[in-house]
Amino acid sequence: MFVEESIPANPISSSRALQQHIFSLVQSCNTLKNLQQIHAQIVTNGFTQKNYILVKILSFYVASGNLEHALRVFEGINNPSATVWNQIIRGHARSGTPRKSVDLYKKMVAAEAEPDGFTYSFLLSACARAGLLREGEQVHGRVLANGYCSNVFVQTNLVNLYSVGGANNVGYARSLFEEMGERSVVSWNSLLAGYIRCGDIDGARRIFDDMPERNVVSWTTMISGCAHDGRCKQALSLFGEMRRAHVEVDQVALVSVLSACAELGDLKLGRWIHWYIEERMNPRNQPLLVSLNNALIHMYASCGIIDEAHKVFNIMPSKSTVSWTSIITGFAKQGRGVEALGIFRSMLSSGGNQVRPDEITFIGVLCACSHAGLVTEGRQFFEGMNQTWGVKPRIEHYGCMIDLLSRAGFLDEACRLIGTMPIRPNDTIWGALLGGCRIHKNVELASHVAKKLAVELDPKQAAGYLVLLSNVYAAAKRWQDAVTVRRKIVELGVRKPPGRSWVQVNAVVHEFVAGDRSHKHAPLIYKMLGELMRQARQDGYTLDVVEAFLNAEEQ
Template sequence: MSVTHLLRIQKNQQNIIIQLIVHFQYARTNFSSNVLTLQQGAVNNNIETSNSICEKVQILCRQGLLKEALDVLHVTDQKHLRLSTCTYTSLLQECLNKKSWADAKRVHAHISQTRFGTDLNLGNKLVVLYAQLGSVQDARHVLDKMQVKNVASWTSLIQAYSKHGNDGEALSMFCEMQGNGIQPDHFTFASVLPVCANLKAIEEGKQMHGHIIRRGFQSEVFVGSALVDMYAKCGCIEIARQVFDKMPQRNVVSWTAMVSGYTQIGDMGKAMEFFQKMPEKNVYSWSVMVTGYAHAGCIEDALELFQKMPNRNVVSWNAIIAGYAQSGKFDEALKLFREMQLRNVRANLVTFASVLPACANLAALCKGMEIHGSVVRSRLPFDVFVWNTLIDMYAKCGSIKHAWQLFDKMTMRNVVSWTAMIVGYAMHGFGKEALQIFQEMQHSGTKPNKITFVGVLCACCHAGLVDDGWKYFKCMTQDYNLIPSIEHYCCIVDLLGRAGHLVEAQDFINNMPIEPNAAIWGSLLGACRTHSNIELGEHVAKHLFELDPENDAHYVQLSNIYAEAAKWDGVASVRRLMKDRRVKKTPGCSSIEINNKVHAFVT
């Protein structure tokens, strides 16, 4: 083969290689171009898919289909799609509508994983959502995690603490907000002034009044109304009147605040004067007057006003029921509750908290259990106050087992819950069980109050635990800085008296740092009867006849001491004394519940 031929073949091979290289380069370029085209198409498809999913989720939320909307949310996780702020807002609103804390947490977690985790508006909505679902701790956690906060963020949490009765924290949040350089607005002041009113924090309220004037918010009608209400509830009715008179514009809230202020100090004349001058009245205005008359002991006037109301709702019914219950007219309170049910007015937590004590005082267990059933069927949110009232009702009606079952089921307990259970065990003679509950209370970190110690000391009395009684009496001051009141001293006298330590009880009374009252001496007189100590009984009775000369129980007690010792001359002398002083023996009264009705017997 010639050299020329070989050169021609080599050249052809080079051309083929060059062609292949060119073709490969073109193909790679074309492939890249196609890939870019595909990627751009995928992005466009993702945007379209995201928009479509957002629209779908919002439609489902508007239809109330939260579960289905959350199922769609799960699809976005798998496809790594993003939702809009409006979509998250719709989901959060539907969680609130359904009162679903668990679903709210799920949506919250989804928000935190996206670029919206730092969104101010969504952060504020989460604070409001958790607050309205009753989870103030979650609301606080959201606020603490927010990188950017505004006045709405802080105000929402202040409102949350106030709504759930934690006024101390609400006031602390207000101070913390100012410490962070955030200036309160008129909504903030309208939210924090009721906190000052509840805490009777008049000095803090006056400082806020100064801020309001400097910021020019005093002309806002709801701020002015909150100021009037704050001063009235703090007992400064004259300042409240001055603020009211200077308001350029007033509404029904302003007028009602003044009416309420006068009812709180018992000036029903002034309250009625303002009430009659009101340009317009609402159900709450009428209810304030009804409550005012009831608290003043004018229950008939309260009922007359209630019957004149043009419209009634659960608030007005609660006012009259609570009025009768607090006036000791428990039968009438239960009858009004029954009438309220017959009129198809739906009871709320306040209704149950008002009517259950009536059952407790009448020992109407069946009626109390019936109302307990109404509480369950109402499906109202858990309320520790109502549960405490139920525990107290069962204990006072003699069903300590039911009281314990309720207490054991409580998801949240406060000092009243523990105290109700301790007092319940104590009043039924279960002293050791009461002290065990008290020890559990201490371990739980709940700080006991004075009423708790009354229950603890009563438990020691019933169990005959003199040494433990002394220990807990001293524990009040040493461990909890609580100053004993007359009730605690009375418990110690009863403790010593039951144990037969009458001389020690007398010495204790003589050395009390406060003046002993009739209850103290009456407790010792009862012990004198139990242990047949006539001499000391006569001495104690003299104190009682001076302190409480019209109380027939003391005369009867001394007469019984004489009778049990067969000292009939003493019995006759007591009867003559009663006759001379025109003291008559009060008839005894007992009651029994038959067929859901309470029957009273006088003897």
């Protein structure tokens, strides 16, 4: 419907009646084009200072994200009312420029307009989104001075402000929450998110369990917090509870659950989520669709189903740098380095500034070179990181290069690269070099490195490198030297962290730790292992003495 058709050719004689007519048009307007036509009529009829009409215009522009148009209208008002100020402050509070709300508030005070509860609510929300804790505290002072501390919307936004303020402020957020006479699910969610942000997952769970009402944000916040904190089993358990409670699953929760599936190797649930996304969901915005696909790629790759990950990648209508990095890293970890580099070259030729390799991409690329033994390519990519793409090498990139060179036998070059590092080598760097010494039986270099580290590090730190040194001696069959080093390790009282693995049987993920017999089926498991070893020996298997020594703890 065109606005020109809605307003009579012969204007209603009464100015007030015309204002009411235009006001009703604004209220029923549902497209930006129509709103602009109505706005033109407002200007033509001299109603540009009618606050009650302009509030509706601003509200429409703000809701549709057209802050540029909203500001243009606002700046043309000579004496904005508090309601008009609130609309423009609210718009920026919810935008990508929440700090602008604070500037507008200062202008509002200077113009002697009277802030109300809505003003403070929008302003506190802006401070929380922009991380402006000090400014938020000042607003809190004005709230107390002007008597709005019992306003439920103001209280909720105060809880949110201090909840995002870090571990030092979450206790204060809890105090404000306890003082609230009326609590909504939003205020509960704000406090819940605050505990997860400061890493107190147990505290967050207690709040979650106490909630009289939960919505999808409550469940998603708790699931995401557990997944981010490494409590993947708990995250999947909560997801199961969420489904049984018939809460509609949102895309943010699915991304977190897929991350937990990747960590635990829960392929069955990961496949179900993939089906659910394709059959039951209609992602409402492109960025979340990309995030879901990225999470699917990561899940399949982590579960060892790299070809499924590649299928998801290939059908993605839009790909981010994370998408390319995830599939490159997935192929690299599966030992398919040549394919990983082929995808990387496709990424470079895809063009555009939206997709550029970053620090994580190059870790995947160098890892692929290391697994595939592509030394020449690794050197080229490492050199081109900074020169071509402006990515400064971090300790992880040096670790990949040292590993690549050491595995390939270029131990002298690896040592020289360590000498040029602008950062102090860590255990990954030295471990990669000593690993290369074991592969190529370079006892002299391994001894030199281990002795150097023994001088520089305290005994507990040095013990880890002594384990690697003993492995080098064992690989070279210098048994007496290996035993001597092992005895030194025992004297230091250092034990290697036990190996850990997971296996999924009938939709249940079982965790196993080396030497652990706590599993309820441990007797049957070890009985089966014994049977497998017996059959292996019958088929001609003989124990590798070197590997047996490497796996020994205290021989």
